[in-house]
Each structure stands twice: as structure tokens, then as C-alpha cells.
Amino acid sequence: MELWNGFVTLINQVLGGLAHELGNSYGLAIIVMALVVRLGLLPLTLRTAEQGWHQRRKMEAIKPKLEELAKRHADDPTAHAAAMRTLYREHGIGAGMGSGLLTALVQAPLGLGVYSAIRQGLAGAGSFLWIPRLARPDILLALLVGALSYAAITLNPAMSTQLKTVLQLLPVLVSFIVVWHAAAGLGLYWAASSAVNVLQSALLRRRLRAYR
Template sequence: MALWNSFVALIAQVLDSLAHGLNGSYGMAVIALALMVRLVLLPWTLRAAEHAWRQRQAMTALKPKLEQLAQRHADDPMAHAAAMRTLYREHGLGVGMGGGLLTAMVQAPLGLGVYAAIRQGLAGAGAFLWIPKLARPDLWLAALVAALSYAAILLNPAMSAQAKTLLQWLPVVISFFVVWHLAAGLGLYWAASSGVNLLQSVLLRRRIRTTA
């Protein structure tokens, strides 16, 4: 607990230093911190997203063989499972699957620490852009986050067309309602992170086009 409090205090100090260097703007400090954190992690998150895309492409190519295995071992589920594992291993599927999980494990405590530090500093935060008080929720900020989330999903080539159709509205709606009930200072961090997610989708599309 003491280690966690020290971690949050360090982030809060970074936020105060950023705000001081940005003419006392706590809102700009939150955005700057979010961009710093997400851009540092971008090489890892981009690599994980590219890996997910390549895994999906490989799975699509293996679909006829998977169907053949299902027919061949229709009466023996254990043999079917073993044959699938062998097929996946032969084509390199499953190798490095923990990359995305590792990235999430790094982002989760960092994000929680940043949120805790922002929450501590909101008491003295005032207005920013159209937002009258960063300690209170803002409807237009929630709409901005939802729009950025939607754009990132639309441009993400690592998601299948079916997944986009079925799931693209769920994270958008969740983002809108969560940010709508968060203090705007926390919503600013979410908005800046969503902007980096959009950048990641654009970079992933470009990388796939150049390597295809």
C-alpha cells in the first residue's frame, strides 16, 4: 500500500510540474501526461495489434483444414482437439499470444495510478476549454471520447468485419456513459488515450499495406 501511495504521489508530482510548465493549465497537463504515457507504450500496443491481425489472417487461411479436421474427428473430441493443437503449432499460431496480455498488464496499474493522481488534483482544478470545471462531468467531452473510440474501431484492420458490425457500438456506448459520469479531468485523460488509439489504428493500416 505504501508503494502504491508513493507511485500515485510521483504521478501527481509530474502532473503538478506539467501544469506549472503549461501556464497553470491542469487540463493541458492531463492531456500531456496521457500522450506521454500512451506514446511510450505505442510500440508495444501496435506490435500486439499487428500480431492479432496476423493471427486472424492465419486462422482464416486455415479454415478449410479446420473443417476437414472437424469432419475427420467428429466422433472423437479429444483427437480433434489434439489435431487442432498440432495444426496451430505447425503454422505458428499461439506463439507470442501473451504479448497483448503483457501490454495490458503494464497499462492497467499505470492507468489506475494516473487516474488516482488526477482525482487528487481535481479539487483545485478550474475551467479548461469549454469545460467550466474539471471536477465535474461534461457531456460534450463524453461525446468526443465516443467519437474517437468509434473512429479507432472503424479504422482498426485487426478486427474482422463481422466483429466490427457486432461489437463496434458496445465500447462506444460504454465509453460515452463512463466518461459522462466521470470528472472531466479524468475524461480528458481518456480522450487523449482514445486519440492515441486512433493513431495506432492508422499506423497499423499503413504497416499492413506496406508489408502485404
């Protein structure tokens, strides 16, 4: 707990220093912090997303073989599982999953630490752009976050068309509702992070054109 509190305190001090250097603008400091964190992780998250796209393509390619294995070993679940593992290994499916776990392990504590630091620093935060108080929710900011979430999903080529249809509205609604009920300072961090998600989707779309 002491280590975590020290981590949050350090981030809070960095935010305070950024705000001082940026004309005492805590809102601008939050945006800069979010962009530094997310852009720093962008190469890792972009590579993970590209690996996910390749895995999905491989799974689609072996779907007939998976169906054949299911019929052949319908009465022997153990043999079916072993045959599937062999098929996955032959086609390189499953490789690279560790990078996705690494990305999550890096992003989760860092994101929680930044969120905690922002919450601590919002008591003395004032206005930013159209937002009168960063410590209070702002519906326009919630709408902006929802729009950015929608754009990131729409541009993401690593997600199948079917999943896009099913999942497009859910993250948008969740993002809107959470930011609408959260302090605007936290919403600013979410908005900047969502903007990087849009950039990631656009870069991924460009990189994957070579494989089509």
C-alpha cells in the same frame, strides 16, 4: 498498499509539476501526461495489434482444415484437441500471444495509477477550454470521446468487418456513458488516449497494406 499509494503520489506530483510548467493548467497537464504514456507504449501496442492481424489471417486460412479435423475426431475430443494443437503449431498460430499479455500488464497498473492521481488532484482543478470545472462531468467531452472511439474502431484493420459491425457501437456507448458521468479531468485523459488509439489504427492500416 504503501507501494501503490507511493506510485499514485509520484504521478500526482508529476502532474502538479507539469501543470505548474504549463501555466498552472491542470487540464493541459492531464493531456500531456496521457500523450506521453500512450505514445511511449505505442510501439508495443502497435506490434501487438499487427501480430493479432496476422493470427487472424492464419486462422482464416486453416478454417477448412479445422472443420475437417472436427469431423474426423467427432467422437474423440482428446484426439481432436491434440490434432488442433499440432495444426496450430505447424502454422505458427499462438506465437506472440505473450506480447499482448505484456502490453496489458504494463497498461493496466499505469492507467489505474494515472486515473487515481487525477482523481486526487481534481479537487483544486479549475476550468479548461470550454469545461468550467474539471471536477465535474462535461457532455461535450463525452461526445468527443465517443467520436474518437468510433474513429479508432472504424480505422482498425486488425478487426474483422463482422466484428466491427457488432462492436462499433458498444465501445462508443460505453465511452460516452462513462465519461458523461465521470469528472471531466478523467475524461480529458480518456480523450487523449483515444486520440492515440486513432493514430495507432491509422499507422496499423498503413503498415498492413504491404501484406495485402
